[in-house]
Amino acid sequence: MKRIKVSNNVIRRLPRYLRKLDELKASGVSRISSFNLGQQLGLTPSQIRQDFSCFGEFGQQGYGYNVSALRDEIASILGMDRGFKAILVGVGNIGHALMDNFCFSEWGFTLAAAFDIDPAIVGTTTNGVTVRSMDELLDYLAGNQIDVAVLTVPKEAASAVAKLLCDNGIRAIWNFTNVELTEPNSTTIVENIHFSDSLLSLGYYVAERYDEEAAHAARLERMEKAREQ
Amino acid sequence: MKRIKVSNNVIRRLPRYLRKLDELKASGVSRISSFNLGQQLGLTPSQIRQDFSCFGEFGQQGYGYNVSALRDEIASILGMDRGFKAILVGVGNIGHALMDNFCFSEWGFTLAAAFDIDPAIVGTTTNGVTVRSMDELLDYLAGNQIDVAVLTVPKEAASAVAKLLCDNGIRAIWNFTNVELTEPNSTTIVENIHFSDSLLSLGYYVAERYDEEAAHAARLERMEKAREQ
């Protein structure tokens, strides 16, 4: 049983470990040290060992970690072997793209159903999942054990739909709408994909880079002027 | 001129501030205190004041912050007024969905061009942007000042295309492929959108929730048994 609280920073590194381990496994590497893994991920060996030690002792002194076994441990920690069930609400552009393109099963999830309010969309099938009417949502939730709702409705509807979902037993929301879902039941788990937030932080670093270059150029120019005198 | 290095945590909160301030502005709120803003975002007033103080003095003692002015300051810090130019490489499912749906201009960016390797896609137009052949990429980069590349190629191609972009002047990559881009030039700015990482960390918290509930149920059962004796 888990005892100590594991920090969110650690949790967010786990999927990266998983990805790298899958890659190593695919390329035939069967053992790896924290030092080597750290180099490949840009992390210190200390951090890697401490991250893993939150969950148990997965390595062997003098040998390192077994890639395949470690991969499976992390997959299990992340719940990939629990068969979580998801529904998708809002089959617009992004919702449809997710249904069409994102492989839920690759990550241990099942996309069990999708819902939309638009009669023109209801009844269409993508990747084996047929879109149902929002009218069926509550009945469906009552009759099926669903873990996660993928929220891809227009942002105007986001808050209301999120509340509806939480009030009817959904405990985790994968939020693709560009709004803060602080309102729903405080026990609800919310994970955001905020495209614009991501692009804007990128923008900050690009701007910083330009400023640094401009400052550098100005410095050179001053030196040039000083030399002329 | 910026002097002290601002932490990444602070930068990642800026877009959230921006979003909330836009929302407040839209609903007619013209002034706000750090206390009030903190409540709405789930942050402490201290943290908010310290975040802002990294960039200047935007508030007024005894009054608070002017919503509109603060919003513009943050937008400027994030580079929204610099007219950054982006290209998109790889017009598959997600690439096309971004072109179709994501409003670059809303965040101060211009999507100047898109590229794909598939002749069936080259020449098509989405949202005013016509897809060009990858053969034109290098010439285009040489002839145009581009700041950001949106990387939406299949993951097998990701590393190679990223390297190509970096070697030809691109200094920032908005990476939608499910690979770590640690390889490219170390000076390149990389911002990742890893759908699977996001879903997996959500999975961790869902699993944790289930474990806690199971532990709680077990505790209740033990108490029940103890009472029976």
Place this chain on the structure above:
DNA sequence: TTCATTCTGTTATAATTATAACATATGGGG
């Protein structure tokens, strides 16, 4: 105008997170 109240910017403190150090266990070579 005066004064209590509000609320900032900043400094000080606490808490968290990452890094380094170390003691110990394992594997493999001679």
Place this chain on the structure above:
DNA sequence: CCCCATATGTTATAATTATAACAGAATGAA
């Protein structure tokens, strides 16, 4: 079988990040 090199798990230390405390400026009511 013994010993060295390797590499873990853990404890100790450093660095970072968040929170709290505070001094002072502006507001608004009387």
